[in-house]
Amino acid sequence: MVSAIGQPISRVLLSDQVYARVRGLIVSGDLKPGERLVESEIARQLTVSQAPVREAVKRLVHEGLAQHVPRRGSFVATVSQDDAASARAVRVVIEELAARTLAERADPAALADLDAQVEAMREAAAEGDVGRFRDADITFHRIVCEAGGNPFLPKVWAVMEPSLRGLRVVSDPTFTGDWAEMAEQHAGLLDALRTADPQLAGEKFAAHARGEIPGA
Structure with missing residues (x-):
């Protein structure tokens, strides 16, 4: 467990605040895959009861960022190589x-939304905010x-x-590449959609999903 999660938090929407705090530590890689989420310890550090911590951990399990093992507790999700390969396929x-289907439609509103996510990735990369970057990344694909x-x-x-959230967060917590470059790779995917060429767009996204584009 990270020695200092942070300062005590206010008693407004406690489970949401605990969720955001712990989720941030998982996404940033401060909490490592396989590390146990000890509810009593989290509650002690945040000076809250265990009830909001329990609710927060349940949300993390549902989101794929944590795994619950009966009679053992909850842990930061781990992803096997086989699971990663299956999910990627x-x-x-x-x-x-x-x-392909979006390129055929060329929906201006959707393209504007995607552009906003690329900008969010660029800003997060500039600020070194890994959690925000990953959220914008997966939102882009959604x-x-x-x-x-x-x-x-x-x-x-x-x-x-x-599962994809878990894969993206726990499979590359030590990523040392260029986040700004990764943002531009998504800008390239958006450019492919703007061509209104379904074959080109499909090929670009398939390559990205296969990991053929660095940082995919």
């Missing part, structure tokens, strides 16, 4: 189809699935997103 298919017009794509993405 499914993601390739989903994102290629989503990009928008692509939601905006394509195929009603099944957002449903499939909603099922996958908890």
Whole structure:
């Protein structure tokens, strides 16, 4: 457990505040994969009762950032190489189809939303805010699935997103590459969508999902 989670927090929406604090530590890599989330210790450090901590941990488990093991407790999620490979294989298919359908529609509102996420990634990279970067990254890909017009794509993405969040957070906590460069890679994906060329967009997103673009 990280020795100092931070200063005591106010007693307004405690579970939300505890969730945000612990989630931030997981996303940033300060809490490592496999590390136990000791509810009593978190409560002690934040000077709150265990009830809001328990609710916060449940949210993290639902989001895919933590795993609960009966009679042992909750832990920061770990991802096996097999799980990562399986998730990536499914993601390739989903994102290629989503990009193709969105490129065909060329929805201006969706493209504007995606541009906002790219800007959020750029700002987060400049500020060194890894958690905000990753949130903008996964939101970018969710928008692509939601905006394509195929009603099944957002449903499939909603099922996958908890696992993808876990994969993205715990599989690269020590990433030492260029976050700004990664933001520009997403700008390139957006440019592919703007061409209104479904084949090009699909190929670009499939390559990104396969990890062929550095930092994917």
